[in-house]
Amino acid sequence: MSVLAPETVSLVDPGLYATGDPHPVWRWMRDNDPVRRYDATEYPAFWSLTRYDDIRTVFQDARVFSSARGILLRPHAHGKDPGGGRTLALTDPPRHKALRTLVADWFTTRSVRSLEDAMRGAVRRVVSRAATLGECDFVTDVAARLPLYVICRLMGVPDHEQEMLFSLTSKAFGAGEPETRSVAHQEIMAYFVELMYRRMDEPEDDLVSALVNGEVDGQLLSEEDILLNCDNLLVGGTENVRLAVSGGMKTFLDRPAEWERLRADRALMPTAVEEVLRWTSSATHIMRTVTEPVMLRDRPLEAGDRVVMWTPSANRDERHFENPDTFDITRRPNRHLALGAGTHFCLGAMMTRTEMRILFTELLDSEYRIEQTAPAVPLRSIVVNGLESLPVRISAR
Template sequence: MTHPADDILDGAVYRTGVPYETFRRMREQQPVRWHEPGVFPGFWSLTGYDEIREVLRDAGTFSSTAGILLRPLAQGDDPGGDRTLALSAPARHAALRGAIADWFVPRNLRRLGRFLDDAARSAVGAAVAAGRVDFVTDIAARLPVDVVCAFLAIPDADRPEIVDWTTDAFCAGTAEERSLAHLQILEYFGALVEERRARPGDDLVSVLARVRYEGALLPPEDVVLNCDNLLVGGTENVRLAMSGGMLTMLEHPDQWSMLRDDVDGGESDGTLGTAVDEILRWTSSATHLMRRAVHDVTLGGQRIRAGDRVVCWLVAANRDPAHFADPDRFDLRRTPNRHLALGAGSHYCVGSRLARLEISTVLREFIAQVGEAVPDGSPEFLDSIVVNGLRRLPLKLTPRAV
């Protein structure tokens, strides 16, 4: 017999939205709850903000090397274990993180910001001129891929293929099509890494190709997996946060008008800043993060054994009333807003500044160019327990009167 808490493990449930009510009951009744093995291995579900933050901040006790996502038993542990940044143990993580984080310095972010301004202006301009748009495919999926291609210095001629493969890797109809697209991405990066080792540039692939750990360069396949992670991490979540944010604005016209008035009135940095964080909290596109206990530990009154899986439900933490006043209210001026949508601790999202820049740029462009946006059919949601958000958001747009 299934337990009501098993709702949260059924991808189909998310097609009609995150099961917040189930998460709320779990947080109130048993914020650290054991799930027996079934399709998934046995694991602890964490739904309270404090316990989740404690786990994410303690990489020594709660390791990410076996994978950060809950995978069906049949799939085994993540093959990227101790190879990618997110799945590295503390010493290797520090070496890789230093190299990648150093690349995201203000000088490189400014360069990306200029590129993004132009890309957003033309994507929103084209959508307004057409009068109709699927916001997910035409704007929210396209811009982040263009930005990642820019910082990996993927040649212009190859970008259409990368855009197609990335879209298919997430959105293709069958699992076979999705994994084929993924293999194509890995193969492409394999050749690119060899080329950048021979002729390095100032891009992030070249940086990764030169990273040394314990006296040696990383094996090429590890560089490839890290490039793939940047492409995936840098596109999927931004797409989901941006499109989820847009839908929520349409559902809360008072908030949209307030944001527009503030931006028009020159308050753009202040309210845009709090708006982006509220969109991140509200959409919580990464539903959960997983860790494994390195040794026995007590958490929320429960005894966690060495080797146990611990799943941190970010969607639940970000609605915890102990940390967010009136958590189910979408409030673009919310402050403070210490959400966990970008993680916490040493694995905190390395692309966080870029993610915020991308979302705020698109919002600003929408405010500048769009008079009215209304639904043009029903939005469609993904059926996934891993990422939360929209597959399609058809809109009708009218230009803003000058």
């Protein structure tokens, strides 16, 4: 089968990810033009990276490849990212380390383990609720609920307010009309304004209190910085798990023998989780900005150049993964880049893996079977890779 060269395909066209297949294009680029220059369109000009080694090199060099000017391609019309240089994801050392230190205690091994029983209870309630619906959307009714419950708990959102926040995040980060998403996002920010002021008056043992009362370089964070970081933690704490679990479930539904293999041998769960992360690769792209002239392979990059890393391509690079287009729950080694690398390696990596392990384990242990009832709908996005919806029926076995 012939593969179209990138001249005929736009990697910044959301339609490619909703109705097409970018993997043949990325494969061609890995083989023929792994560091490729794209001229400005409605997006700024950028260098495109598709090989594992190059992407890992950029991830690990925060001095030359900066996050502070944004980590996603933005259309010219959208202007600069308001979080640039201010949030955990959009800062460089040493400020990044200082911000990370403020919140790191909630993502340690001890903290994650202390939440495991609560996570199991939450999953059981979520699955039982979904089963009563008959047909449901696995993405919103199952996969999205556990990570939101966990991050809400860490941020100090009271139990009785979590369903409201779930409804708002479903609208804000879903596939509805832009105006609806914008209004929902404004309501989320308004909620965190209120929660921020509550924690200023009465601090508690939670992430919002840590941001409100913590200091960076001897100074309290501004109110705007607190809100931007709350938003960053909410998105970062939910998106990876939602996309990985729903994409993983779709993969298992397409390959029922692998699901039954995992049911029969739970010792495979750790490698299965890693393979789901590699296979789904929820971040379609991550961007960095060059701070000084540097050579990448044989290409000269100048200060100010944008570098776009296609992480799903890195995780299918034949130079690092044997049979990369095969889903293999026994794959070892599996040093994927789905959770990043270097300074910005995902703060919640252990939490993400634990949530996935518990959710898949509870589904396998439950009295329910899961059947897909209609075609899955991929997201129309150049930012995140995954499903908008996965219609299923959850019923007693």
